[in-house]
Amino acid sequence: ESAMAVVGDIAFSANGQRSAHGGANNKGGWVKDQSVGFLVVDGKQVEQKQGVSYSNFESSGGGFTSYHMSTGFRSRMDAEFYGFGDPVLSPDGRRIAYAARTERQVAVFVDREAGPSFDTLWASPVFTSDGKHHGYVASTGSSWQVVLDHKVIREFTLDKMNFSDGLVLSQDGTRTAFIAGKGGQHFFSFGGGSGVASEDGTPARRRVVIDDKQLEEHDCFYLSDLQFSSDSRHSVYAVHGAKDKAEHIVVDGQDGKIHQQIVPGSVKFVDEHTVTYVARNDTKIVRVTWKLD
Numbered sequence: 001e002s003a004m005a006v007v008g009d010i011a012f013s014a015n016g017q018r019s020a021h022g023g024a025n026n027k028g029g030w031v032k033d034q035s036v037g038f039l040v041v042d043g044k045q046v047e048q049k050q051g052v053s054y055s056n057f058e059s060s061g062g063g064f065t066s067y068h069m070s071t072g073f074r075s076r077m078d079a080e081f082y083g084f085g086d087p088v089l090s091p092d093g094r095r096i097a098y099a100a101r102t103e104r105q106v107a108v109f110v111d112r113e114a115g116p117s118f119d120t121l122w123a124s125p126v127f128t129s130d131g132k133h134h135g136y137v138a139s140t141g142s143s144w145q146v147v148l149d150h151k152v153i154r155e156f157t158l159d160k161m162n163f164s165d166g167l168v169l170s171q172d173g174t175r176t177a178f179i180a181g182k183g184g185q186h187f188f189s190f191g192g193g194s195g196v197a198s199e200d201g202t203p204a205r206r207r208v209v210i211d212d213k214q215l216e217e218h219d220c221f222y223l224s225d226l227q228f229s230s231d232s233r234h235s236v237y238a239v240h241g242a243k244d245k246a247e248h249i250v251v252d253g254q255d256g257k258i259h260q261q262i263v264p265g266s267v268k269f270v271d272e273h274t275v276t277y278v279a280r281n282d283t284k285i286v287r288v289t290w291k292l293d
Contacts, residue, residue, distance in 0.1 A: 004038065008077035008086050013093025018042055020087040020096055022077040024051065037083025039098060049083035049100050079106045079121060088124050090131030097125040097134050108147070110134050115150035122178070123166025133173035137164055146176050154212060163204075170232035177235060179223050181206040203241065208250070210235055215253055218242055225249075225267035225277075234292060236275050238262045249290070251275055256290060 004023035011020050019042060024035045035051035079085035085099030097110045105117035108125050118138035125136040135148045146154040146167065161180045168177040183204040207217040208226060221241030228235050238249045240262065249256040249267055259279035266278035275290040
């Protein structure tokens with residue numbers, strides 16, 4: 001593996017035997033400075049693509065300013081800019097999925113096979129636990145698509161939405177859920193849930209879209225723990241920093257109890273009929289159990 005100016009986050013298979021990541025170098029030019037992206041699998045560069053030009057032509061004065069690539073680690077590789085997005089391995093390590101630039105758009109490749117192209121891919125693709133299905137959320141203009149196994153299965157008009165956190169699939173691959181949001185600035189990725197506003201960030205309006213239904217919009221700092229039950233019948237997520245900084249979970253579209261804080265990552269389906277989570281009320285830390293009908 002040759003030296004790279006930029007290196008993305010490394011994905012490992014569940015058994016630790018396989019790894020994959022993206023990387024990029026700068027390709028200089030008199031007018032067009034471009035990134036050249038690399039896909040690295042098991043320590044070997046297996047594919048190369050050219051990223052978008054990142055020279056900025058200024059409207060006044062007729063000159064231009066060239067923004068050169070800064071070196072270092074990237075927690076998220078942007079496929080349009082770098083040529084490759086962050087690769088994802090299926091749990092058994094046999095399959096690999098990644099976003100890559102295709103002329104003026106981006107597409108997801110799974111086992112080197114490309115799906116349809118879109119203007120924007122929202123976060124990395126995901127696999128089901130058995131690795132048989134893959135999915136992702138993409139958009140072209142205000143039209144957002146849920147894609148399963150390279151086929152668009154759902155389409156929504158989500159005007160002015162400007163971020164998302166990718167797709168959540170039920171274990172059997174029959175149900176889909178994702179978070180879409182608008183407004184807010186300075187977000188970083190929060191595992192298992194939404195982008196979280198950083199210290200200099202602002203709240204944003206977020207909503208969960210489950211299957212064909214857009215749920216209630218939340219004006220909050222972030223959502224977390226979006227997931228399905230093992231039998232795919234139920235869904236849950238947690239709302240953080242909403243009005244008066246109150247926090248609660250939402251199960252199958254129904255609001256739960258209000259708490260001062262819900263611990264992100266603590267919301268779990270214990271079984272097909274029970275949800276638990278850890279919350280704080282004043283100085284008390286409690287574990288809450290919600291029995292479903």
